[in-house]
Amino acid sequence: MGKFYLKFVQPGYRPKNSELVASFYLEAKIDFKEAAGGVASESSIGTWTEVGTLKEENLRKLAAHAFNLNVKKKTFQVAYPLALMEKGSIPQFFSGIAGNVFSMKIIRNLRLFDITFPKEYVNSFQGPAFGIEGIRKIMNIRNRPLLGCIAKPKLGLSAKEHAQLAYQVFSGGVDVLKDDENLTDLTSDHFEKRARATIHLAKKAEKETGEKKMCVLNVTAPPPEMMKRARLVKRLGGKAVMVDIVSVGLDNVQMLRSAKLGLIIHGHRAGHSMFTKNPKHGMSMLVLAKLSRLAGVDQLHTGTVIGKMEGEQKEVLEIDQFLRNKWYQMKSTMPIASGGLHPGMMPKLYKIFGKDIILNFGGGIHGHPAGSLAGAKAARQALEAVLKRKSLKNYAKNHLELFQAMEHWK
Numbered sequence: 001m002g003k004f005y006l007k008f009v010q011p012g013y014r015p016k017n018s019e020l021v022a023s024f025y026l027e028a029k030i031d032f033k034e035a036a037g038g039v040a041s042e043s044s045i046g047t048w049t050e051v052g053t054l055k056e057e058n059l060r061k062l063a064a065h066a067f068n069l070n071v072k073k074k075t076f077q078v079a080y081p082l083a084l085m086e087k088g089s090i091p092q093f094f095s096g097i098a099g100n101v102f103s104m105k106i107i108r109n110l111r112l113f114d115i116t117f118p119k120e121y122v123n124s125f126q127g128p129a130f131g132i133e134g135i136r137k138i139m140n141i142r143n144r145p146l147l148g149c150i151a152k153p154k155l156g157l158s159a160k161e162h163a164q165l166a167y168q169v170f171s172g173g174v175d176v177l178k179d180d181e182n183l184t185d186l187t188s189d190h191f192e193k194r195a196r197a198t199i200h201l202a203k204k205a206e207k208e209t210g211e212k213k214m215c216v217l218n219v220t221a222p223p224p225e226m227m228k229r230a231r232l233v234k235r236l237g238g239k240a241v242m243v244d245i246v247s248v249g250l251d252n253v254q255m256l257r258s259a260k261l262g263l264i265i266h267g268h269r270a271g272h273s274m275f276t277k278n279p280k281h282g283m284s285m286l287v288l289a290k291l292s293r294l295a296g297v298d299q300l301h302t303g304t305v306i307g308k309m310e311g312e313q314k315e316v317l318e319i320d321q322f323l324r325n326k327w328y329q330m331k332s333t334m335p336i337a338s339g340g341l342h343p344g345m346m347p348k349l350y351k352i353f354g355k356d357i358i359l360n361f362g363g364g365i366h367g368h369p370a371g372s373l374a375g376a377k378a379a380r381q382a383l384e385a386v387l388k389r390k391s392l393k394n395y396a397k398n399h400l401e402l403f404q405a406m407e408h409w410k
Helices: 002-008 032-042 056-062 090-096 131-139 159-171 191-209 223-235 250-258 285-295 313-324 343-353 372-387 392-398 400-408
Strands: 020-028 065-070 075-080 107-116 146-150 176-178 214-218 240-244 264-268 299-301 334-338 358-361
Touching: 002 032, 020 032, 032 065, 032 075, 032 107, 090 250, 090 285, 107 285, 131 264, 131 334, 146 334, 146 372, 159 176, 159 191, 159 372, 176 358, 191 214, 191 223, 214 264, 223 240, 223 250, 240 250, 250 264, 250 285, 285 299, 285 313, 313 334, 313 343, 334 343, 343 358, 343 372, 343 392, 343 400, 358 372, 372 392, 372 400, 392 400
Parallel strands: 146 176, 146 358, 176 214, 214 240, 240 264, 264 299, 299 334, 334 358
Antiparallel strands: 020 075, 020 107, 065 075
């Protein structure tokens, strides 16, 4: 076994521009070099032993190469010929590069922490339909973060209560109101009733405020139902839908994108920590973000740094920078900071993330002592203060809702 795996190891290999290059962390039960070769072998054209059906010519042309081995850091890279990959297919990517190698007995821990895709592979995907510039055009918001809000409680409201809550926060200055990850079609809050009522009141708020408002309705469901719900949102004049990208799978995100409904796709990452949280095993959030952009996600939850969710600043900013940066012909994805935020955090949030971000508040709006409308006003006032380069303390002197929020969340 070991001797054959070593055929896939070339320590000084220089990958071609046409190859996918995956970066791994590895804790092995056998010799590190041999195990790295095993990963390259089993994720490409090899198996545990030599077989007569594998011709030397194919081995030369199609073998993945393990290289850049660092035994001390327990890292290595694998270069995969593009011929091993089905273009435009995220399922095939997972089956190969992130497939059976994670189950090998010779491996104690294995983590795919980054991957570089060649131009030809990237351009075989549709990617986001709108990107940051498209979202800004739809919302008519050019030079500031979008202010988002999650309906709370996440479950338990009726469709009518949900819509009325949306109207309150829209009236208070929020740009985006979204369903939470587990709010789909429930007996207490049917999807169609919620969609009709919420989009209707969003349009009312637009007329009254002169600002664009976005309802992000969660269409997460088995594929036929997901598509049915997305088409309903489109017929009702909605701007966006949300999908739980881990729950539905990125292949179904690709299907939703391919339908070309003219809807912004808001990607919620609920469940990602099942495979991203352990720094020694699984897959990094950076890799998931890259795949999500390929699949066509326009907006993606990436972390808050200072909120309640996992994610160190260096990691979150690396992800956000990738989503915003040019990537061959593919449009950008707008990052979302969501989880445990309140208006008093606004200066830090703006300093960390800048303007190309959606800042999502849940309890930090609905937990305001004067209610959700006041909470929305407080969040908008905090953003105004930051944009005007004024301290929240001074701005709060003439803005009651912000003052109350700062007193409440000291």
